[in-house]
Amino acid sequence: MQLHIHKKYLLLPALVALMLSCNRNVLDVKNLNAVEPKLTWTDPKLANAFLANLYNRVMPNGWPARSAALYGGLPVDEKRGVINSTTIQTTSHPWSGSFEDSYADIRQVNILLKEIESGTLDAATKDKIVGQALFLRAYSYFLMVRVYGGVPLLLEPQNLTDSLKVPRASTAEVFNAINTDLDKSIQLLQGQPFVDGDKGRIGLGAVLALKGRVALYKASPLFNPAHPYDNAYWQDAYNANVTAKTQLDAMGFGLNADYAGIWSTGNEGNKEAVLTVKFTAPTKTDGRNEQGARPLSQTANATGADNPVWSMVKAYTMKDGYPAGSSPNYAYSDQTFWQNRDPRFNASIVWNGSIYETGGIAGRRQYTDDILATATDSYSPNPSTSNWSFTGLYARKGLQPELKAAEVAQNSVDWIEIRYAEVLLNLAEAANETGHTADAITLLRQLRQRAGIEAGADNSYGITTTNRDAVRGLIYNERFVEFIFEGQRFWDLKRARTLLSLNGTVQQGVASTLKPSNLPVDNAKKNAYGYVSEDFNYTINTLYRTTVDNVTFTLTDNVYFAPIPLAQIQKNPNLKQTLGWGDGTFNPTLE
Structure with missing residues (x-):
């Protein structure tokens, strides 16, 4: 030829x-x-x-919102948007390029x-x-x-x-x-953590980590539906991820000291970044799609990307590591849903009344209600208004709030395709399925420690079970919150063959309304961003496709593999x- x-x-x-x-x-x-x-x-x-x-x-051309060819942009129970049987019955499948x-x-x-x-x-x-x-x-x-x-x-x-x-x-x-x-x-690539020391290039660490990721998929229920957790591939996955972690540790990789700092400017190429796609203003920018993720008043002609839904909010534990509503130390209420949560919540999500200093505006709070918010930011889900499909929540993770509204396209936060935290969670999952559940729990506690969750008197970080099935659930939930907006959730549900568990469910958002005791509005207080989250009542509403039609997940078993x-x-x-x-x-x- x-x-x-x-x-x-x-x-x-x-x-x-x-x-x-x-x-x-x-x-x-x-x-x-x-x-x-x-x-x-x-x-x-x-x-x-x-x-x-x-x-x-x-390689990806940015974060998942910018990389539909790799991630499909499918939000499932993480962010706004519903997939159903009509979405997937196309000749050009939305899950790949x-x-x-x-x-x-x-x-x-x-x-x-x-x-x-x-x-x-x-x-x-x-x-x-x-x-x-x-x-x-x-x-x-x-x-x-x-x-x-x-x-x-x-x-x-x-x-x-x-x-x-x-x-x-x-x-x-x-x-x-x-x-x-x-x-x-x-x-x-032996001896090359990054080729020629360039952290934007593939090195030995990335290859080992990808091999561990591939092995995890191969062992998963996706490919082994009759033997989801008792097939021989799990041992291969365990071995591959042990090797990846051991070698990455030896090469100096590890968890970044704080979760939010992984994506902060000036900290690019931190030790958690195993495989990075670099962005540098002004030559290569906005891989995060900051223009679409910001509130409309603080961006340029686009919004609505990466808006978290209520199921995402509920996935975060309290700050002692116990699920919301089950903590022995912190009471939970939908009326104060942001209080005493896993610190990753505040690092990733913007809610009504929270500090969000976009444009470098000191002390600025983001309002999403129908009274205090600007007309462009009135974003509470309310079927009686035009806001029937909005969630009342915005993304924070990976954005650069110091940028002015006219500068949002200059976002230069790197996309990390593989980070050390994923290697730990891949290993935890494989360990749990191969009789090493105690090791899996240790790895989960390591992630929670870095997140800032309280250790507790027993150093359990809220993990008290040793049951294999229960630990499996904890691992998937840990991935849910750890990787918010990173394109992992859809693939995790697919890999575990649990997408159909969404059937019959709807997406929800949180609507905010000023308490009667705060009316009429004090304009001086409003202009000084003086109203805080506690000044509002909150209602959990279903998101609507139209003002009369709520959308439920309706998936069939053929969703797990696409048609040619x-x-x-x-x-x-x-x-x-x-x-x-x-x-x-x-x-x-x-x-």
């Missing part, structure tokens, strides 16, 4: 602005568009520029892996580039296998004009290919459709 490499896939001008994974001198070459393809693999700068383009193609685009990305990785072997790069340079490229191919296939199960395995470059006539490999074969690439990458897009099957009759979709016969599980 003759290989044609088009220059547009090599060194586009966009690479100059990209620089997400390479030092500036890597791209310091003249007339990039005039470079002959064969020279790419003789010059380290050109080879690394090709690699930088692969990073840009494969374009099927065809995924293979275009893989093709470019395959070109690198093939062509670099005929180049003249020194062994050390070549090994580092190949190690990163193998990770990117493994990552690409992982994103697909968790959506579709088995997919065609293409490990050699094809012509751009070739038709895809390759049948689907089994799910087991795809997992094997992913692990083969990761194992090779591990060998090539019909257009792809029409192009390639060798592709079998997924079981549960049309006349599909392909089994995407490992059973």
Whole structure:
């Protein structure tokens, strides 16, 4: 098969602005568009520029709200928006990017892996580039296998004009290919926590952590519905995550000292960041979508992104680690739902009357009620007004409140694709399923200690059970609050095969109304942000799609794996459709 490499896939001008994974001198070459393809693999700068383009193609282009291709933007019980049977019954499935685009990305990785072997790069340079490229191919296939199960395995470059006539490999074969690439990458990146010390590039830590994540998925109920917690893959997951944690510890990774500080400017590349997509103002900005996440009065013509729902609020424990309503130390009421909660609540969520100093306005409080809030921020869910779909809550995590409203697009908070906390929770889950429940509890307590939850007299951090099933539930809830807005919740419910537990439920928000004792409004007090959260009454309301139609979750069992897009099957009759979709016969599980 003759290989044609088009220059547009090599060194586009966009690479100059990209620089997400390479030092500036890597791209310091003249007339990039005039470079002959064969020279790419003789010059380290050109080879690394090709690699930088692969990073840009494969890795997320920001936080989940900016990365629908990787995360689907599906909110489930975390943030506003409901998925149901009509959402998923489409030929272009919302849980992944374009099927065809995924293979275009893989093709470019395959070109690198093939062509670099005929180049003249020194062994050390070549090994580092190949190690990163193998990770990117493994990552690409992982994103697909968790959506579709088995997919065609293409490990050699094809012509751009070739038709895809390759049948689907089994799910087991795809997992094997992913692990083969990761194992090779591990060998090539030994001694490289980050390649060349650049924290925007893949290193050994990222490869080990991804291998642990992949193993956790492979062992999960998603792929093993008949043997969800008694299959042999759990031991593999445990071993992989023990190795990842051990090596990450040795390389100096660990939990950041405080939860909120993980995403604070000036603390980029902290020791929790195992794999980072860098953002730097003014060249690469707003990966967090601050423009959409802020209240409308404090942004520029956009709002409504990442608005937490009431089920997210209820997921946080009290500050002693006990569930709301079960704490022996702190009473809970919906009327004071923000009081004495897990500190991650305040670090992540803005509620009515809470301090939210956007635009650098000292002491500014965010109001969402229908009286004190500006017309643009009146955001309480109320079916009798136009606010029938609003939650009364905003996002705080990952935003830069010091930015003025006109500057919101300059948000430069890095996206951390893999952080150390995930490795701890991956290990905790695998430990719990392999007879190491006590170790799992220790890891959970470590996360809660960092969060600022009180240890208690017995140093339990609110965890008093040793029951395997109960600890499993605690792990999933810990992931829920730890990873809010990080695109993990939907995939956790999918991985655990618990998405259908949402059926019949509705999303809710919290409406706020000034107490009668605070009326009429004191304008001086209002203008000084003098009304506090306790000055309001709160009502939990259902979110509505229209003023008369509330939306419930209605999911069926075929949601766990996506259909191959019909257009792809029409192009390639060798592709079998997924079981549960049309006349599909392909089994995407490992059973």
